[in-house]
Amino acid sequence: MDTIGRVAGKVALVTGAASGIGAAIAERLSEEGASVVLADINAEAGEALAAKLRGAGRSAVYEQLDVTSEADWQRVVHDALGVFGGLDILVNCAGVATGGQELLHHDFANWRRTLAINLDGVFLGLRHGGAAIVANGGGAIVNISSVASKAAVVRGAAYCASKAGVAQLTKVAALEWAPLGVRVNSVHPGYVETPLVEALISQAPDAAAMRAVAISRHPIGRLGLPEEIANAVLFFASDEAGFATGAELLVDGGYALP
Ligand SMILES: NC(=O)c1ccc[n+]([C@@H]2O[C@H](COP(=O)([O-])OP(=O)(O)OC[C@H]3O[C@@H](n4cnc5c(N)ncnc54)[C@H](O)[C@@H]3O)[C@@H](O)[C@H]2O)c1
Incomplete structure (x- = not known):
């Protein structure tokens, strides 16, 4: 993959950065010149990826973050500002595909847990990471939703509702923060x-x-491949997407077409 410094000099915070799509996003932003805060509950994998990026001569740190904890968010954003002096890019990627229950027998605790991580986590990211970007004078936020925000899935009540919530939350943030120089977009993988x-x-x-x-x-x-989602996120995070806000980008191999 060619790198041309699309986000050179920027500071990015990526949640869910220890695995899968979040790890690919952290790597891609790092390759393109950003200093990256890798935030996750999985310290071992998160530390390992941060060390790998530093080993390649890049700037990266791991931060322990449970996205459902407001205290964690306050600490992580404070630490990121302390280490890197500002925040320009936030990617809310942490998520779980719990649920998996038919509505007639859906366990309420399961519903709450899915919504807490997938939707409350994005709200808290906006509330604290987003606020730091506003205070920094502007930047870009990308929220990872899903094709499941568009296409209903049997036994997907909690997951589909959480991801549809992320899509609309993205648009409210985009509307409120456009005058403040912060673009907010969502990517919807298959x-x-x-x-x-x-x-x-x-x-x-x-x-x-x-x-x-x-x-x-x-x-x-x-x-799909994690890198194919990371490339879409990189686009929204970079100045190449300077006129895009409140947009939803399906990267789903055509899943939502029929
Ligand atoms: N893989 C897919 O097919 C797919 C499709 C559409 C959307 N998504 C979304 O993409 C995102 C990443 O999914 P993935 O497939 O890479 O999953 P993954 O399980 O590989 O990675 C998820 C990461 O989130 C972290 N995480 C979980 N709970 C957390 C919490 N409370 N606080 C902080 N971190 C937490 C995990 O430790 C893990 O590192 C999720 O939001 C998921 O819903 C995935």
């Missing part, structure tokens, strides 16, 4: 080859059949 999707597939009674069904829902004929 199924992407990550540990999250691997777990969903491997839990099915017939994993091979489940994988084939998942692939068949994507007219492109395969699942």
Whole structure:
């Protein structure tokens, strides 16, 4: 992949950066010149990726962040400002695909947990990370929603509702913060080859059949790669997207077309 310093000199905070799509986003932003705060609950994997980026001569730190904890957000943003002197880019990527229950028997605690991580976590990211970007004079925020914000999925009540919430929350932030120089956009992946999707597939009674069904829902004929989502995020994070705010970009292999 060619690198041309699309986000050179910027400071980026990426949640869920220890695995899958978030890790690919952190790497891509780093390759393109950003100093990156990798925030996650998985310290081992997060520290390892931050060390790998530093080993490549880049600027990166790991921060322990549970996106559902307001105190964690306050600490992490404070630390990021202390280490790098400002914040320009926020990517709210941390998420879980819990749920997986039919509505008639849906467990309320399961619903609450999914909404807490996938939606409250983005709200707190905006409230604290977003506020720091506003205070810095402007920047870009990218929220990771899902094609499941558009296409309903059986047993997906909590996940689909959380991701639709992220899409609309993105638009409110975009509207309120456009005059303040902060662009806020959402990226909506189809199924992407990550540990999250691997777990969903491997839990099915017939994993091979489940994988084939998942692939068949994507007219492109395969699942996506984390790097393909990271490239879309990089676009919104960079000045190349200077006139884009409140936009939803489906990167879903055509899943939502039918
Ligand atoms: N993989 C897909 O097919 C797909 C499709 C559409 C949307 N998404 C979304 O992309 C995002 C990343 O998914 P992924 O597939 O890379 O998953 P993943 O499981 O590989 O990575 C998720 C990361 O989020 C972290 N995390 C979980 N709970 C957290 C919390 N409370 N606080 C901080 N970090 C937490 C995990 O430790 C992990 O590192 C999620 O928001 C997911 O909903 C994924």
